[in-house]
Amino acid sequence: MAMPSQPPSRHTAFATLKAGLDTAALAAPRPRIEAKIPSSVPALDRALGGGFPNGSLVTLEGPAGRWSIAASLVASVTCRSAAAIVDDGGLYPPDLARSGARLERVLIVPAQSPLAIARAADVLVRSKACRLVLVPAPELRAAVWMRLAGLAHRTGILLVAVPPSDAPSARIAPLAAAAALRLYCTRGRLETVGKRGVWCTIGGYDVCAEIRKNRTAAPEQRVVARAAVC
Amino acid sequence: MLLCVSASAEITCWEELLDALDAVSPLVDDVRPGLAFADMHGSPGSPADWIQRTREAIAPFVLDARLGIGSNKTCARAAAHAGDGTICPAGGERSFLAPLPLALLEIDPKVMERLRLLGVERMGDLARLPHGPFVRRFGPEAARWHACACGRDPAPFVPRAHSVAIEATMFGEGRADDEAQVIFALRVLLSRICSDLERCGKRAGSLQLDVELEDAGTQTFDVLLASPTIRERDMLDVVRAKLEGVCFEAPIVGLRVRASRLEEGGEKIALFAGGDFDPQAIAVAISRLEAMLGEPVRQARTRSAHVLEERFVYDRYVPPKREPLHEERLLSACDTLIPQLRLMAVSEIDVRVRNGEPAAVALDAKPPRAVIECSGPWRVEIGWFSDAYVVRDEYDVLLDDGELCRIYRQGAQWYLRGAYD
Numbered sequence: 125m126a127m128p129s130q131p132p133s134r135h136t137a138f139a140t141l142k143a144g145l146d147t148a149a150l151a152a153p154r155p156r157i158e159a160k161i162p163s164s165v166p167a168l169d170r171a172l173g174g175g176f177p178n179g180s181l182v183t184l185e186g187p188a189g190r191w192s193i194a195a196s197l198v199a200s201v202t203c204r205s206a207a208a209i210v211d212d213g214g215l216y217p218p219d220l221a222r223s224g225a226r227l228e229r230v231l232i233v234p235a236q237s238p239l240a241i242a243r244a245a246d247v248l249v250r251s252k253a254c255r256l257v258l259v260p261a262p263e264l265r266a267a268v269w270m271r272l273a274g275l276a277h278r279t280g281i282l283l284v285a286v287p288p289s290d291a292p293s294a295r296i297a298p299l300a301a302a303a304a305l306r307l308y309c310t311r312g313r314l315e316t317v318g319k320r321g322v323w324c325t326i327g328g329y330d331v332c333a334e335i336r337k338n339r340t341a342a343p344e345q346r347v348v349a350r351a352a353v354c
Numbered sequence: 355m356l357l358c359v360s361a362s363a364e365i366t367c368w369e370e371l372l373d374a375l376d377a378v379s380p381l382v383d384d385v386r387p388g389l390a391f392a393d394m395h396g397s398p399g400s401p402a403d404w405i406q407r408t409r410e411a412i413a414p415f416v417l418d419a420r421l422g423i424g425s426n427k428t429c430a431r432a433a434a435h436a437g438d439g440t441i442c443p444a445g446g447e448r449s450f451l452a453p454l455p456l457a458l459l460e461i462d463p464k465v466m467e468r469l470r471l472l473g474v475e476r477m478g479d480l481a482r483l484p485h486g487p488f489v490r491r492f493g494p495e496a497a498r499w500h501a502c503a504c505g506r507d508p509a510p511f512v513p514r515a516h517s518v519a520i521e522a523t524m525f526g527e528g529r530a531d532d533e534a535q536v537i538f539a540l541r542v543l544l545s546r547i548c549s550d551l552e553r554c555g556k557r558a559g560s561l562q563l564d565v566e567l568e569d570a571g572t573q574t575f576d577v578l579l580a581s582p583t584i585r586e587r588d589m590l591d592v593v594r595a596k597l598e599g600v601c602f603e604a605p606i607v608g609l610r611v612r613a614s615r616l617e618e619g620g621e622k623i624a625l626f627a628g629g630d631f632d633p634q635a636i637a638v639a640i641s642r643l644e645a646m647l648g649e650p651v652r653q654a655r656t657r658s659a660h661v662l663e664e665r666f667v668y669d670r671y672v673p674p675k676r677e678p679l680h681e682e683r684l685l686s687a688c689d690t691l692i693p694q695l696r697l698m699a700v701s702e703i704d705v706r707v708r709n710g711e712p713a714a715v716a717l718d719a720k721p722p723r724a725v726i727e728c729s730g731p732w733r734v735e736i737g738w739f740s741d742a743y744v745v746r747d748e749y750d751v752l753l754d755d756g757e758l759c760r761i762y763r764q765g766a767q768w769y770l771r772g773a774y775d
Contacts, residue, residue, distance in 0.1 A: 165691060191694035191775040206636055214696040217654030217666040223692035228674050232652040233643055243646055251639035311756055316727055324729045326750055331691055
């Protein structure tokens with residue numbers, strides 16, 4: 125003889141609901157604060173031990189390829205968080221969007237003078253609003269870079285400074301001293317598609333990144349990453 | 355029955371007039387500055403009494419307003435248009451509207467011209483047209499025009515939300531000579547403001563700070579919060595940023611803080627919301643940056659255009675809402691580098707041409723450098739229909755020192771636009 129089905133007790137119903145909620149919470153992607161920010165370039169991430177270290181000042185030096193790497197970092201960060209770019213007038217947002225960056229999560233702070241750039245970087249790092257702050261590196265005193273590096277360390281923000289391509293080494297020495305990671309970027313082989321002239325398009329080029337300084341791992345590694353136009 | 359108040363769109367005291375209309379009816383639909391409707395269902399008296407009461411209520415604010423009464427918005431507005439104080443009789447809407455011009459329906463001017471060519475110039479002409487063929491020819495919006503012309507307006511009545519004044523004041527409690535005292539007083543006032551906001555279930559989008567000085571002077575600061583908030587600390591941070599560098603000529607004897615741009619409270623919960631993206635923290639950072647740099651923080655938006663410079667536009671940054679984290683978005687970033695064009699200030703350059711394409715480029719008054727690879731030209735033609743006709747040929751050139759540049763020729767002159775990095 126079958127027993128009539130009992131209505132679920134309050135405790136049973138609550139336990140069922142809780143189990144369902146836990147399952148949903150586990151299934152949903154959870155925000156994670158990693159110690160490193162991957163650049164989306166596997167070779168570079170491997171060389172850096174997983175990515176760019178949070179809470180540090182990083183420099184992207186060299187004649188070419190610096191902003192390509194910076195854009196891939198912005199794309200990586202804006203998946204989960206926000207990024208800020210202090211713009212001295214050179215930013216071209218369509219290329220930034222093509223690299224995968226979510227433009228609605230990128231704060232663009234216009235600043236031209238070295239003092240304005242430094243102050244904007246200070247406010248952005250201190251506020252902890254953006255996980256990545258990208259600044260063109262003007263000529264500033266060593267104390268300023270030390271202070272910004274210390275702030276980045278305390279707040280856990282990745283501060284990336286990009287000095288001009290033609291900056292002499294003496295000029296970026298104060299920045300290099302404060303940086304936890306220095307990458308020297310150069311352009312490698314350029315590949316064209318089609319015959320020379322109107323049908324020719326630039327298919328891409330190699331970006332060679334040399335790790336000149338790394339406080340968390342051995343430097344002197346050379347990485348080649350492919351930059352594709354199309 | 356609805357009562358229409360129609361005035362000039364440039365009216366300056368519209369909000370005050372709407373507040374005065376609350377005395378006539380508790381339900382007021384604020385369509386736009388210069389046009390409002392009041393729901394008179396259940397109001398005592400006759401339509402003539404309603405008009406008289408309304409006229410008395412709004413007399414202090416506007417003199418040239420026209421009033422009309424009808425069973426729906428179109429009829430009430432048509433009555434106001436027909437003459438101040440006109441009443442559209444219930445049941446006779448169609449015949450009342452028939453002689454009135456089509457302009458009352460706010461139809462697109464191009465469609466109006468098409469209708470005029472078809473001999474449809476009055477509401478009665480439109481009402482006589484067969485509904486089905488007319489809608490098929492002029493689109494879904496035509497259904498609304500036809501219904502309105504027949505005296506049936508499907509537009510809903512949307513009562514406006516009543517404004518809530520939230521402010522806190524501190525006067526007559528001594529005077530403040532240094533910054534710490536002012537900040538302490540501000541903290542107290544903002545705490546009160548936030549409590550009131552919480553009680554009303556609102557968030558404030560901006561604050562107005564009035565500072566009374568001992569010499570009877572008053573300074574007012576409008577503090578814009580980039581994102582509406584209820585958090586006292588965020589408000590204090592922004593107000594402090596706003597007051598940075600401000601010098602008062604006399605001790606402060608009074609403070610008043612008023613919350614404005616109120617929005618309904620509530621934000622998506624962060625239980626499953628994505629990442630460590632915090633709109634409030636961003637809002638505070640933006641306010642500080644704007645106070646410091648004097649320029650708005652921007653947000654880029656791309657758009658389709660022929661010319662390089664027109665392919666993006668900058669707007670003032672508005673933090674987006676929190677949203678759930680999607681795995682596909684986490685993986686959406688490219689796994690390859692994308693070359694980034696760095697824009698430069700447009701400058702004339704010397705270019706030597708061989709066989710119709712650049713052979714050597716001289717940048718920055720340096721010796722010419724040979725072109726190793728050349729891609730282009732891509733012709734851009736814009737403004738051919740106007741005086742601002744522009745034709746330019748754009749090239750990507752790789753120079754012998756490894757620099758990859760974007761140059762273009764416009765007329766006989768060559769220009770440098772940027773370099774790939």
